[in-house]
Amino acid sequence: MSEPMEDKSGKEPAIVVKGLEMSYGSFVLMRDLNFTIDRGDIFIIMGGSGCGKSTLLKHLVGLKRPAKGQILYDDVSYWDAGPEVQESLKRRFGILFQSGALWSSMTLAENVAMPLEQYTSLPPAQIRELVSFKLALVGLGGFEEFYPSEISGGMKKRAGLARAMALDPDILFFDEPSAGLDPISARLLDDLIIELSESRGTTVVVVTHELASIFAIGTNSVFLDPDVKTMTAAGDPKRLLKESPDPKVVNFLTRGEGARQQ
Amino acid sequence: MATSEFKIDKTQDGALLALAGEWKLGSAIPAPDGVLAGAVVKGQRLAFETGNLGEWDSRLLVFLAKIFEVCRRDGIDVDDSGLPAGVRKLMHLASPENQRSGVTHGGARQPFLVRVADSALGQFKGFREVVDFIGAAMLAFLKMLRGKADFRRLDLIVTIQETGAQALPIVTLISLLVGMILAFVAAIQLKMFGAQIYVADVVGIGMVRVMGAIMTGIIMSGRTGAAFAAQLGTMQVNEEIDALETLGLSPVEFLVLPRMLALMVMMPLLCVYADLMGVLGGMIVGVGMLDLGVAEYYQQSKAAVHLTYFWIGLFHSFVFGILVAISGCLRGMQCERSASAVGYAATSAVVTGIVCIVVATLIITLSCQVLGI
Structure with a gap:
């Protein structure tokens, strides 16, 4: 069991997760997730492979319905809201998928222009200017004018980020942003995240x-433990490294150099 | 909510652009032309004042990008210290110095003759690929006959199930209907002469000799050929085929051979089944609408359909099996690495399969004519 984060001073919550349970059919992946993501935070969801990090992200962006519990954005519960509210919430999200998820039949400009065409009534010339910017x-x-198949993996990711930022979202979601990038590109992407x-x-x-990345950019985090099927730590990752009593968390944050458990 | 405003004032060494109000997407971005006209000239400085600036997003950034571009073009110095820190950071990220230089796409359009030659060479290369692939499939088949081919027996069994038993419902439906259609078409003509009983001959010979095989071939091309192309195409996208090659396994033996074998075995069986269903369809029309007896129809069909016709039909379907498998697998292996390429591979597999089936039917029919069977 974990307590919601209470140690924030004067920050507004952007997303509040209350008693979230995630499952695939009858298989429960995680239960009792309670945490708050504050406005302006860089919030890290961490945990080993296959523990449900990406599934949690899918819940946060409204792609998957929680088995139990609620996800509130400015006190509005996504799944209890009507389709119009859901759409206006979605407009505030920008999502960068793991492989970029660019539409392969469109050029980069068309990829980035798509959300702008969908949600704004700007004339084509101005959309083009925004896209170039x-x-x-x-x-x-x-x-x-390049197609996704003509650029490298790192560039696809950056193009995916440009598409995610097309509508100047309030909340940007990243699924494994540095996976498959060389250290320099990963670092540049981290810097870009901080600057944004x-x-x-x-x-x-x-x-x-x-x-x-976790230490370079994270200001808050949760740690998911698949063995107990819930979150076992929350807070600033740098603080968790020093203060966490949970050997698994320390082990994770020190690449297994800390208390060796398994 | 204050709308976006900007005002330009002259200063001692240039101009000051004051930005105020909310700069949010939704309304048009002001054009940069004329904003600076007359206020600031080459060699002077443009500064900014943002004391009354409210919320902003890309709208402000794109406006500033355009202003910066004009300044760069006209040799005006930009002093961005008056802009909010966030704006400065983002403008810096998007500045031309931070872009890769010398990006070109596509290049110049080639002259007409060069394009014709390229296209002809491309066709020739495509033809060579087809021949190479058929050769590789043939070699793999010979290797299999000597018992040395590398493939998983389980793959073969699963493919046999997918291409055989699971295709029965669609084959039943189509062949039954084709048999009925043949009977209807023949009945209209034959009824005029009171020769309805010969409907059994038309349907029997038509289905057994060629229609059963062709219909099965076309169904399997749409159903299985497309599936093969999509499966292998997706494997190509996921680099699974590269993974096989690095293990020293031949993708042709490992992936193409079991699919080809499965169709070589199952197509003739499906064809026999389709023949029976077609004759049944003809019988339904004959008995139901032409007042023929069941036994009468059966005897007439039996007398009309020679065993030779049956073998010719089976030979057709055996050839179609190979053609459908090869065109499906070939297009799958040729697939490029994107989602649209997989769709193209599946379409192309069906088109190739059907064209091959029709051409092969013509060749076999002509050969039978020449041989007098």
Whole structure:
């Protein structure tokens, strides 16, 4: 069992997770998840492979319905709200999927333009300008007419980020942003995440198990333990490393160098 | 909510652009032309004032990007210290210095003759690939006959089940209906001469000699050929085929051979079944609408359909089995690495399969004509 985070001073909650239970059919993946993601935080969801990190992310972005419990965005429960409220909430999310999830039949410009065309009534010329700016923001200026199959994995990820940022979302979700990137690209992406968070106060939720990233960008986190099927730690990852009483958490944060349990 | 505003004032060494109000997406982004006109010239400085700036998003950034571009073009110095720190950071990230230089896409359009030649060479290369693939499949088959081919027996059994038993419902439906259609078409003509009984001959010979095989072939091309192409195409996308090759396993033996064997075995069996269903369909029309007796229809069919016709039909379906398997697997193996490529591979497999079936039917029918069977 874990307690909701109470040690924040004067921060507004962006997402509140209450008693969340996640399951696939009758198989319960995690239960009793309670935590708060504050506005402007870079929130890390950590845990070993297969513990349900990505599934938790799918719950947070409204792709999967919780088996039990609630997820509140500004006190609005996503699954209890009507379709219009759900749509307006979704408009506030930007999601970067693990492999970029770019639509392969569209150019990068068309990929980024899609959300803008869907949700705004801007004229095509201005959409084009916005798209070029977003691509430049992730260092892909000049790649507008390229197809996803013509660029590298790291570039796909950055293009995916440009698409996720198209509508200037309040909350950006990242699924394993640094997976498959070289250390320098991973570092640049981390810097970009920090800059995005700092420049516009965007709330960022990151699923990752890259320790370097966790310590470099994380301001708050939860740790999911598949053995007890719930979260076993929450808080600033740097503080958890020093203070966590749970050997599994320390083990995770020190690549197994801490208290060896298994 | 204050709307976005901007105002330009002259200063001693240039101009000051004051930004105020909310700059949020939703309304048009102001055009940069004319904003700076006259206020600031080459060699001077443009500064910013944002004391009354409210909430902002990409709308402000794109506006500033355009202003910066004009300044760069006209040689005006930009002093961005008056902008909020967040804006400065994002503008820096998106600045041209942070983009990769010399990005080109596609290149110049080739002259007409070059394009024609490229296309012809591409066709030739495609033809060579087809021949290579058929050769590889043939070699794998010979290796299998000598008992040396590497493939999992379980794959073969599962493919046999998928291409055989699971195809029965659709084969039943289509062949029954084709038999009935043949009977209807023949009945209209034959009734005029009071020769309804010969409907049994038309349906029997038509189905057994060629229609049963062709219909099964086309069904299997749409059903199984497309599935093979999509399966192998997805494996290509996921690098599973590369993984087989690095293990020293031949993808043709491991993936294509079991599929080809399964169809070689199952197509003739499905064809026999389709023949029976077609004759049954004809009988339903004959008995139900032409007042023929069941025994009468049966005897007439039995007398009309020679065993030779049956063997010809089976030979057709055996050939179709190989063609459908090869076209499905070939298109799957040629698949490129994207989702749309998998769709293209499946479509192309069905088209290739059907074209091959029709051409093969013509060749076999002509050969039978020449041989007098």
